[in-house]
Amino acid sequence: MRGGGGGHASTAALHWSQHLPSLRAVPRWSAFKSPGASLLLNSLSVSLSLSRAAGEPPSAAMSDRGTFDTNVVTVTRFVMEEGRRAGGTGELTTLLNSVCTAVKAISSAVRKAGLAHLYGISGSTNVTGDQVKKLDILSNDLIINMIKSSFTSCVLVSEENDKAIIIDPETRGKYIVCFDPLDGSSNIDCLVSIGTIFAIYKKATDDEPCEKDALQPGRDLVAAGYALYGSATMIVLSTGHGVNGFMLDPAIGEFILVDRDVKIKKRGKIYSLNEGYAMHFEPAVTEYLQKKKFPQDGTEPYGARYIGSMVADVHRTLMYGGIFLYPGNVKSPKGKLRLLYECNPIAFLVEQAGGLATTGAQRVLDVQPEALHQRVPFVVGSRDDVNEYLSFVKKFP
Structure with a gap:
């Protein structure tokens, strides 16, 4: 009888496993008998023991110290x-x-x-x-x-x-x-x-x-x-x-x-632009970069970072401070970036975070658009860095 019952049980189990393949993916307890799993289980056991010693019920200890925030802000x-x-x-x-x-x-x-x-x-x-x-x-x-x-x-x-x-x-x-x-x-x-x-x-x-x-x-x-x-x-x-x-x-x-309430540093230590266009740079840009790379006042030189994806470059600038430049040059006096859907939104964000955004001639957010795909020179970043850049622009009117 036992043998027959076991056979029927095995047949039934096989039948259900075919229809519910996910059940076969459930690991047996033996699968957890690894050094890492043992360490995790031991840590959990110690944590629960400590919470019980402190008079806390296990559920309270888990909810208070768990990784899930039950009041997230979406x-x-x-x-x-x-x-x-x-x-x-x-x-x-x-x-x-x-x-x-x-x-x-x-x-x-x-x-x-x-x-x-x-x-x-x-x-x-x-x-x-x-x-x-x-x-x-x-x-x-x-x-x-x-x-x-x-x-x-x-x-x-x-x-x-x-x-x-x-x-x-x-x-x-x-x-x-x-x-x-x-x-x-x-x-x-x-x-x-x-x-x-x-x-x-x-x-x-x-x-x-x-x-x-x-x-x-x-x-x-x-x-x-x-x-x-x-x-x-x-x-x-x-x-x-x-x-x-x-x-x-x-x-x-x-x-x-x-x-929450992201603020950009007043001054950073990174400049970001495509120096492959260096032969076409205006004198103000060339001289500004020279100062950043070879400072004569005893300050540390700036680091250079350029990904070539403006969102990534701007995000790093916002998080770490510094300056992102896509200025006009001899070859492209109006720069490359589009005002309505690239420069304006980024300038708005950086100014809201305490930074500055300029075309070199005026505040980006004050430019009156004349065409949907209008381009403008664009320099954005930490307030002191952008103001320093503008001081070089004024030297070369």
């Missing part, structure tokens, strides 16, 4: 709280939620681009002459579709589109969004950190939306931010009341506040 919660204090309608929160959803999707695509055959160029160029990558197109479509479906915008301006996108009346809102869907995309194939940049304005008139509605100076921004796809995915955001950083927690699929 980007949605944060923006809702900011909006409530400002007496907002919640429309900006909805818009930012749609941007965050697009960023999550882009982050996923970036991380499996090699497996999904998303590397390489699409065979076309955008309005500013850059080769368009396959991920550029995917990212652009994701952001456009997510924002359109949020019912919060009326005009969209993208680096990848020649003209502004006017939202249909039935899905229209009051915000204007300018964005670079995938900044630094020339670095995609070699796995360098890349990002997404966005700037949000409010429509200033009640007229029918048009391209001119997007031509607002950066000082009128309602919100701006960037997403960085690096060792983790992070959104750095400002709604005009300081700068905050949110890290994507892949376990719960939410952006969690990790850096």
Whole structure:
């Protein structure tokens, strides 16, 4: 009887294991008998013993010292709280939620681009002459579709589109969004950190939306931010009341506040620019770099860091201090970076963090845009570093 029962049990177990393959993946206790596992179990045992000796129940010790925060601040919660204090309608929160959803999707695509055959160029160029990558197109479509479906915008301006996108009346809102869907995309194939940049304005008139509605100076921004796809995915955001950083927690699929009220150092120790264009630099830039590399006043020389992906270079500058430069030069007097969806949002963030952003001739946020894809010289970073750069600019009018 025992033998027969055992046979039936084995047959039943085999039958269920075929239908529930996940059960076969559950490790036996013997699988945990490794030195590392033993050390972990011993540590847990000691921790529980100490908590009991202190008169704490095991559950209390675990919850008080656990790794899970039960009161996390998500980007949605944060923006809702900011909006409530400002007496907002919640429309900006909805818009930012749609941007965050697009960023999550882009982050996923970036991380499996090699497996999904998303590397390489699409065979076309955008309005500013850059080769368009396959991920550029995917990212652009994701952001456009997510924002359109949020019912919060009326005009969209993208680096990848020649003209502004006017939202249909039935899905229209009051915000204007300018964005670079995938900044630094020339670095995609070699796995360098890349990002997404966005700037949000409010429509200033009640007229029918048009391209001119997007031509607002950066000082009128309602919100701006960037997403960085690096060792983790992070959104750095400002709604005009300081700068905050949110890290994507892949376990719960939410952006969690990790850096509150970010402030840039008054002076850093790093300069960042593409010195491959040195032969074309203006005298002010050349002399400034000479001082940074070969100081004559006894100070330490600056370190040079240049990734070639503006979001990554700017994020490092924001975190560590210093200066990022993409100035005009003899070959390209207006520089390379675009005002509406690159310079303005980054300048807004850095100024909100206590830094400065300049074209060399004026504050970036005071430039009146004249075209959707207008370029401007761009220097941004720690206040003292940017002011020092401007002192060299004044020497060479």
